Amino acid sequence: MALVDDLRSTLGSDRVHSHPLELLVYDKDAGVTRGEAVAVVLPETTQEVAACVRIAASHGVPVVARGAGTGLAGGSVPAEPALLVVLTRLNEIWEIDEYARTAWVGAGVLNLDLSRATEHLGLHYAPDPSSQAACTVGGNVGTNAGGPHCLAEGTTVAHILGVEFVTSDGDVVMLGSKAPDPPGLDLRGVVVGSEGTLGIVTKVLVKLTENPPAVRTLLLTFDSIQAAAATVSGVIAAGIVPAALEMMDQPMVVAVEGFIGAGLPVEAAAVLLAELVGLEEGVVAEASVVERIANEAGATSVRVAADDAERAVLWKARKNAFGAVAQAAPDYYLHDTVVPRTKLAEVMTEIYEIGRRNNIQMLNVFHAGDGNLHPLVAYDAREPGMSEKVRAAAEEMVRVSVAAGGSLTGEHGVGLEKRELMGLVFEPIDLDAQARLREAFDPHGRMNPGKVLPTGARCFDFDLAGKKEVSP
Amino acid sequence: MTVLKAELTRLAKGMLADPVPGAPPVDLTVAPSQVEDAAAILRFASTVGLRVLFWGGGTHQGIGNAVAPDVVMTTHGLDRIVDWQAEDLTIVVEAGVTVSALEAQLQQRGQTAVLPETPAGATVGGVAAAGLSGWRRLRYGPTRDRVLEVVLATGDGRAVTGGGRLVKNVTGYDLPRLATGSLGSLGLIARLCLKLWPLAAHQGMVHVSDPEAALRTAYRPLAVIETNEGSIVYLAGTLAELEAQAERLGGRLASGHRWPEPLAGPWEFVLRVPAGATGRFVDEIRRNGWAFQAAHGVGEVRLVVDSGDDERLAGLREEAETLGGTLVVFNSPARGVLDPWGAAPGSADLQRRVKAAFDPVGIANPGILPGGI
Amino acid sequence: MEPSLGPTQAQLDSCVTCGLCLPHCPTFRLTGDEAASPRGRLMAMGAITQGTIAPDEVYAGMLSFCLQCRACEAACPSFVPFGQMMEGARARLAEVRPTTTGRVRRLLVGKLLNMKWLLALVTSGVGLVQRVGIMRLLPRRMRLARGLRRQRVFPHSAVGVHDLAPAVPAGSVALLAGCVMDQWFPAVHDATRGVLSMGGFKVDSPETQRCCGALAAHEGAERDAARMAERNVAAFQGYDYIVSDAAGCSAHLKDYGHWVEGGESVATRTRDITEFVAELIDSGQLPEVKGNGDEVAIHDPCHLRHAQRIFDAPRKIVRAAGYTPVEIDPDGLCCGAAGLYMVYEPDTAEALGEAKREQVESAGPTTVVSANPGCEIQLRAHLGRGYRVLHPIELYWEALNR
Numbered sequence A: 001m002a003l004v005d006d007l008r009s010t011l012g013s014d015r016v017h018s019h020p021l022e023l024l025v026y027d028k029d030a031g032v033t034r035g036e037a038v039a040v041v042l043p044e045t046t047q048e049v050a051a052c053v054r055i056a057a058s059h060g061v062p063v064v065a066r067g068a069g070t071g072l073a074g075g076s077v078p079a080e081p082a083l084l085v086v087l088t089r090l091n092e093i094w095e096i097d098e099y100a101r102t103a104w105v106g107a108g109v110l111n112l113d114l115s116r117a118t119e120h121l122g123l124h125y126a127p128d129p130s131s132q133a134a135c136t137v138g139g140n141v142g143t144n145a146g147g148p149h150c151l152a153e154g155t156t157v158a159h160i161l162g163v164e165f166v167t168s169d170g171d172v173v174m175l176g177s178k179a180p181d182p183p184g185l186d187l188r189g190v191v192v193g194s195e196g197t198l199g200i201v202t203k204v205l206v207k208l209t210e211n212p213p214a215v216r217t218l219l220l221t222f223d224s225i226q227a228a229a230a231t232v233s234g235v236i237a238a239g240i241v242p243a244a245l246e247m248m249d250q251p252m253v254v255a256v257e258g259f260i261g262a263g264l265p266v267e268a269a270a271v272l273l274a275e276l277v278g279l280e281e282g283v284v285a286e287a288s289v290v291e292r293i294a295n296e297a298g299a300t301s302v303r304v305a306a307d308d309a310e311r312a313v314l315w316k317a318r319k320n321a322f323g324a325v326a327q328a329a330p331d332y333y334l335h336d337t338v339v340p341r342t343k344l345a346e347v348m349t350e351i352y353e354i355g356r357r358n359n360i361q362m363l364n365v366f367h368a369g370d371g372n373l374h375p376l377v378a379y380d381a382r383e384p385g386m387s388e389k390v391r392a393a394a395e396e397m398v399r400v401s402v403a404a405g406g407s408l409t410g411e412h413g414v415g416l417e418k419r420e421l422m423g424l425v426f427e428p429i430d431l432d433a434q435a436r437l438r439e440a441f442d443p444h445g446r447m448n449p450g451k452v453l454p455t456g457a458r459c460f461d462f463d464l465a466g467k468k469e470v471s472p
Numbered sequence B: 001m002t003v004l005k006a007e008l009t010r011l012a013k014g015m016l017a018d019p020v021p022g023a024p025p026v027d028l029t030v031a032p033s034q035v036e037d038a039a040a041i042l043r044f045a046s047t048v049g050l051r052v053l054f055w056g057g058g059t060h061q062g063i064g065n066a067v068a069p070d071v072v073m074t075t076h077g078l079d080r081i082v083d084w085q086a087e088d089l090t091i092v093v094e095a096g097v098t099v100s101a102l103e104a105q106l107q108q109r110g111q112t113a114v115l116p117e118t119p120a121g122a123t124v125g126g127v128a129a130a131g132l133s134g135w136r137r138l139r140y141g142p143t144r145d146r147v148l149e150v151v152l153a154t155g156d157g158r159a160v161t162g163g164g165r166l167v168k169n170v171t172g173y174d175l176p177r178l179a180t181g182s183l184g185s186l187g188l189i190a191r192l193c194l195k196l197w198p199l200a201a202h203q204g205m206v207h208v209s210d211p212e213a214a215l216r217t218a219y220r221p222l223a224v225i226e227t228n229e230g231s232i233v234y235l236a237g238t239l240a241e242l243e244a245q246a247e248r249l250g251g252r253l254a255s256g257h258r259w260p261e262p263l264a265g266p267w268e269f270v271l272r273v274p275a276g277a278t279g280r281f282v283d284e285i286r287r288n289g290w291a292f293q294a295a296h297g298v299g300e301v302r303l304v305v306d307s308g309d310d311e312r313l314a315g316l317r318e319e320a321e322t323l324g325g326t327l328v329v330f331n332s333p334a335r336g337v338l339d340p341w342g343a344a345p346g347s348a349d350l351q352r353r354v355k356a357a358f359d360p361v362g363i364a365n366p367g368i369l370p371g372g373i
Numbered sequence C: 001m002e003p004s005l006g007p008t009q010a011q012l013d014s015c016v017t018c019g020l021c022l023p024h025c026p027t028f029r030l031t032g033d034e035a036a037s038p039r040g041r042l043m044a045m046g047a048i049t050q051g052t053i054a055p056d057e058v059y060a061g062m063l064s065f066c067l068q069c070r071a072c073e074a075a076c077p078s079f080v081p082f083g084q085m086m087e088g089a090r091a092r093l094a095e096v097r098p099t100t101t102g103r104v105r106r107l108l109v110g111k112l113l114n115m116k117w118l119l120a121l122v123t124s125g126v127g128l129v130q131r132v133g134i135m136r137l138l139p140r141r142m143r144l145a146r147g148l149r150r151q152r153v154f155p156h157s158a159v160g161v162h163d164l165a166p167a168v169p170a171g172s173v174a175l176l177a178g179c180v181m182d183q184w185f186p187a188v189h190d191a192t193r194g195v196l197s198m199g200g201f202k203v204d205s206p207e208t209q210r211c212c213g214a215l216a217a218h219e220g221a222e223r224d225a226a227r228m229a230e231r232n233v234a235a236f237q238g239y240d241y242i243v244s245d246a247a248g249c250s251a252h253l254k255d256y257g258h259w260v261e262g263g264e265s266v267a268t269r270t271r272d273i274t275e276f277v278a279e280l281i282d283s284g285q286l287p288e289v290k291g292n293g294d295e296v297a298i299h300d301p302c303h304l305r306h307a308q309r310i311f312d313a314p315r316k317i318v319r320a321a322g323y324t325p326v327e328i329d330p331d332g333l334c335c336g337a338a339g340l341y342m343v344y345e346p347d348t349a350e351a352l353g354e355a356k357r358e359q360v361e362s363a364g365p366t367t368v369v370s371a372n373p374g375c376e377i378q379l380r381a382h383l384g385r386g387y388r389v390l391h392p393i394e395l396y397w398e399a400l401n402r
């Protein structure tokens, strides 16, 4: 095939895959949809990425960017036959500026590797998705990834100062800068979270965060989800924004405990993991307030991690939660809705009710502090009618969240899996505006087509009435 | 023009306002009080090609390339606080609410939107459009990280909502960030939802002699500001925290905050450089004898200069630009002496296309951005 | 009984494609290519098992590029039994797609390793070559020979030794002599026997034992591996414990349940020497020796850390020998030895070996312990002169005799 030949002549044959088996291993991310590429390339430099984009364009083949493929929305799974550009080999850390607290890294650098590389300077890269050992910084930029510690620090976009960006025409531009507020439109801000639909990020300028002098990690247990949710709302309302505030329900605790053995309380209906960071003096004060609020809400126990080792185990348990669900059933469907934090208890009650009504097995682990819910349905897709049932329940859960003033996705992205639900949150005119924005970046629809926006988002009804007839 | 004006006057019925002091002379000044009204006017303006200048508090109209407008649209009529969810730390406000009024309200419940502390007359919409952050940025990040939702009346007259009233959200493209700092080039920011922060129990200041050392010693100060008079570390937290921080900094704790008075001068500039280089630039500015206020750790230095054709300015700008920074004119007595932005960004083409997606005819603050976008 | 390896549909289903294993996989880290990742290999196995795609040389390449280090298995929160599945997949592939090189490899690990006279001959040969000093003339694929200990020209074997029992033995131990271990690392066996005797155990190395069959299993020589396991089940009957001082072997003995009838009984009695001794130190049956606290770098063999999840034991032993353990790698990535891997994938083995060398060098210490013979050879080959590489049990035995 001509496309593959052209790619081979640029990258050599080792880094261009077209054998069916080699394509098949790329046909899925950590979500549920499958889709096959026509070819997979592993470029090593920005110039190679740009060349791949140009070659694909010349053959009329769209392009899908892929990092580590840990995405949960099918973002890096081709929705139509496309060239898959895998960025894992752009894994160089180019520069660490200790004084400016910034680093230039390749899009393929693993999130955790970046924090490890800056550890000796007392700095870290703040966004810490639970998948941080596996996912790439470029993928994080693609989804505007969050993580437990994004509650106080903000999600990925707050930590990206600039990106080197390959446009849909295969040009390379720099968006953002090391200096604050570069003049002009903030295209950097738009590219973060755009799920590869505007172009491909090849290098990332990240902000580094200083390690806090003191940390307290509390494990609070409750005999009801509502009590735990009330604690979350109470803590925020009391004017405390902890570094992290995570919730797990009983089924989830049981699953993780089976893998890690962290000594988690498997008998509790819900546990909260709260982390307070800062100066010792402040951390102590805040911890006692959190403890008081929890007790008032009816906490059954409060455990404070004694040392770094215990803290590490608690976090390891939290971060391995998703993976551990496979012990429960072979397939899972993971939601990612967000709701105002004042509505947590209310929405959780409804979600459990939906689970009960549909008779599906559900586990919960989520970023409670920012109202980001992750009800996770474990099921066996081979059971007749099961997939449909799970999808129907999923939509119900989304509707409940949206009705409470929430939205479809807090951090995993819209991707392939939620795009047809966009109409629940946005009016046609809003979706049209987003479609126009996308067109400005990618007029020919080359970048990750079929993602984020629903079909027919671009609506010509909103064009200027009579614009063409009147001459200015 | 008279036919058009008549039509516009008809459309703007009930929105007509007196000319705004300080604004360029125009035929028509409008003050819509609904997003839809603003959109309707912009749609007409697009259809007939009338240039519109947006006006908030008028405190930052000196930024950017000069706009020669046919119509001035002010946000005076958009002055409501729409929805304050104090327990969720979010608030929805209209663009014309002044920053000082908003912060005064929030303070009553111990909250802040962390908007610029000065000047008093600035509006929330204007500050967002100009992408300005206050001194406390070192601790809380820039304003654009707290704009959760925007309602935009686009240049071609659509009322578009982007983002959501949620502290965390990746549903769709990030219009709030795009709008923040767009200086009206996409249309009018009519309403926005902001993320709030709880105010710390105590505030304090410590005078220090070496701001860069202080920046490394203090844990997450609100600001480390150096002026011609000296350097101050601004702190917030519990009393015990403040005392501990002050001790580590080796200084005496003064309670409360006194932010530097805005610098006033014929030529006002903002220098933006990588944070690590702030000290070096401050030294140079000091040598030149200019009045300045530097935010260490942020990389922003505000300065005033007597004359815009001082060649040392060109040198400063060039130096900043080689490091990826800028020297931006914030206010000047005369346009055309010095380019307000400096070198146009490499992404100018893309920026032009993005503007056109919202303002295809080019009537919304036309040309204000770098490269005349 | 036929070995029950898989990959079965249930095993394949247990992978939820979360990707959490990817960064732990040395071949993925090297290539960034999911075709060289655990998740990719599992997806490929799935497609072949279901018959969607026919096994061809691309599939064969995907399987053989895997080091079988099982780091992915330790990282997998869904308990996917990757090691077993890979062994099974290789065996299935050997059935449907026999190749000459495959056959030669399986002959080597399935038959020749059990021919003691042949191994002894090779050992003598190596001993001679080392003395004559023509090692550098060896072909590329034999680079590993640089890492061999100095061999005896007249090798001896531990098989058949019966150490004197203490008056009231704490228990009986069968020492797995192993194939190359027995021939090339006699000093490690000596240390093991010494330490166990001192700990109060009666140590035998039964005559009828064979090679454990790990290498045969890894190569997909299923029947040979099963046969060896069968012999060993019989040979180790009646002992309280079966101890091996090669992590690859102890890991495989612990897998015997899948291989033969009665294998479970061997599996539950098997201990790697490091875990066994660490427990004895904990319980006070073996002493902690005072030393000068010199630093010793810890290399974690994959088959110890990942396959058996033994992490603390070697560190404890190093401390008990009076040294300070120093970490070299937070992830415990494979050094590239991986059994015969370094012979048939020399380039990858070389790259991983170099990465490991860099880690050791930046960690500082010039003494490195590794509880597996393959790793030792690889480390020695890459670190070169100036470094001392040995089994932690040797370090401890040395300290006990000081």
Ligand SMILES: Cc1cc2nc3c(=O)[nH]c(=O)nc-3n(C[C@H](O)[C@H](O)[C@H](O)COP(=O)(O)OP(=O)(O)OC[C@H]3O[C@@H](n4cnc5c(N)ncnc54)[C@H](O)[C@@H]3O)c2cc1C
Residues within 6 Å of the ligand: A029, A030, A064, A065, A066, A067, A068, A069, A070, A071, A072, A074, A075, A076, A087, A107, A128, A129, A130, A131, A134, A135, A136, A137, A138, A139, A140, A141, A142, A143, A144, A145, A146, A147, A148, A195, A196, A197, A199, A200, A201, A202, A322, A323, A411, A412, A448, C018, C019, C020
């Ligand atoms: C167990 C588990 C836990 C998780 N926990 C979290 C969590 O706590 N928070 C969270 O936010 N997410 C979480 N995720 C989801 C996932 O890890 C994140 O979405 C992550 O950012 C994806 O990174 P990746 O490198 O795997 O990207 P991929 O999955 O490969 O790609 C994700 C999207 O980004 C695009 N993309 C990738 N690279 C680039 C690039 N260089 N330029 C442009 N676009 C690009 C892709 O096209 C795709 O749309 C979790 C996933 C798993 C499996």
Ligand code: SF4
Residues within 6 Å of the ligand: A323, A326, C014, C015, C016, C017, C018, C019, C020, C021, C022, C038, C039, C042, C072, C075, C076, C077, C078, C079, C080
């Ligand atoms: S093997 Fe385990 S860790 Fe790897 S993708 Fe499958 S389930 Fe995830």
Ligand code: SF4
Residues within 6 Å of the ligand: C024, C025, C026, C027, C028, C037, C038, C041, C065, C066, C067, C068, C069, C070, C071, C072, C073, C082
């Ligand atoms: S066994 Fe080792 S090389 Fe093979 S897939 Fe697992 S981690 Fe990778």
